[in-house]
Amino acid sequence: MSVLNAIKLGGRCTASLERRGLTVSDALNDQEAAQRIEAIRDYPVSLPLSPHHNDFTATESFWLFFEYEGFDVGAVCAKCSNLGRGNIEEYWDHMFNRLFFPDNDGKVGVVDVSRVLPMRGKLIYLGDLFLDEALRGSRDQLLDIMHLLFTTAYCRWSDFDWIYSFLRDKDVGKALFYGFTDILDTPLRWSHPREGRSNDEHIAALPADRLIYSMPGWIRGHDRSALMGRK
Numbered sequence: 001m002s003v004l005n006a007i008k009l010g011g012r013c014t015a016s017l018e019r020r021g022l023t024v025s026d027a028l029n030d031q032e033a034a035q036r037i038e039a040i041r042d043y044p045v046s047l048p049l050s051p052h053h054n055d056f057t058a059t060e061s062f063w064l065f066f067e068y069e070g071f072d073v074g075a076v077c078a079k080c081s082n083l084g085r086g087n088i089e090e091y092w093d094h095m096f097n098r099l100f101f102p103d104n105d106g107k108v109g110v111v112d113v114s115r116v117l118p119m120r121g122k123l124i125y126l127g128d129l130f131l132d133e134a135l136r137g138s139r140d141q142l143l144d145i146m147h148l149l150f151t152t153a154y155c156r157w158s159d160f161d162w163i164y165s166f167l168r169d170k171d172v173g174k175a176l177f178y179g180f181t182d183i184l185d186t187p188l189r190w191s192h193p194r195e196g197r198s199n200d201e202h203i204a205a206l207p208a209d210r211l212i213y214s215m216p217g218w219i220r221g222h223d224r225s226a227l228m229g230r231k
Contacts, residue, residue: 003040003158005215010151012222013144020141022074022217023067024148030056033063033075037128046128046196047099048218049077062156064149066131074131076145076152078164080160088119092188109189117182117205124153140225146178146195147218150211164205168198175204176219179214 014024027033030051037045047053049061054081066074083091089110096108113119126149135141153163167175175183184203193199 002128002212002215003155005212005219006151006154009215009222010148010155011217012219012226013148016144016226017066017132017141017148019070020138022135022141025065025067027063027065029058030054030061030063031135033065033077035077035160036065037130037221038079040075040132043196045077047194048095048125049079049128062152064152066145068101068132068135073135073144074124074129076129076149078107078124078126078149078156080122080157081152082122083120086120088113088117088123096188099131100197106191106194108156108191111187111189113184113187113203115163116184118205119162119164119205122157122159123159124163126153126163126165142174143178149151150179150206151215154211162205162207164203166201167204169200169202172202172204175202179218180206189204 017024030049034045034051035230044050045052050133061077061079063075063077065072081091089112089186092110092113093108096110100106100108105175129145131142131145150163153160163180165180172183182203182205184205186199186201187203188197188201190199
């Protein structure tokens with residue numbers, strides 16, 4: 001039933017986006033995704049998702065692209081990492097310091113996340129969300145994009161444990177609206193932040209059981225909005 005709900009919700013989100021003129025596509029691989037991203041914005045794929053700094057297989061990540069009148073206008077990525085018995089602090093410490101301070105000229109410290117959020121096992125990271133500024137006005141449209149991302153990730157990795165993303169101060173208030181259930185303030189401590197990162201980032205997280213529980217209500221909300229002419 002959970003997979004069926006994910007398919008139903010994903011179909012409603014896709015149809016709603018199409019009514020706004022946005023069609024959804026994916027990329028054949030991370031290299032193609034990076035090229036398409038660099039063609040629509042003036043900064044490259046972030047280091048944690050960059051194919052130039054990582055070697056993801058097709059089973060570990062996917063990109064969704066949003067097209068308007070035949071042209072790419074937005075994208076978002078999901079990456080799945082299986083920590084096994086490892087913990088999120090060790091994983092982030094290794095990943096962020098390897099990517100951002102390969103010459104040991106700085107340090108990313110990680111707070112004790114597990115004390116607040118038991119984020120272990122198979123984790124899905126959502127990142128590099130971009131949408132052309134002219135198309136960002138609708139909260140419902142962003143909600144469709146996030147729910148489509150949740151459901152696509154669920155269909156790809158149904159045995160995941162947590163979904164999470166990093167949000168800045170100005171965006172953290174949107175986390176509950178998108179469907180995240182847990183917020184943790186500033187889990188990373190940068191000695192000097194690299195481009196695209198800062199010390200005002202927060203973790204927005206959603207455990208698998210809460211996603212499964214929430215999908216039927218999101219479907220009903222979609223259907224009510226459609227009846228009222230809002231979708």
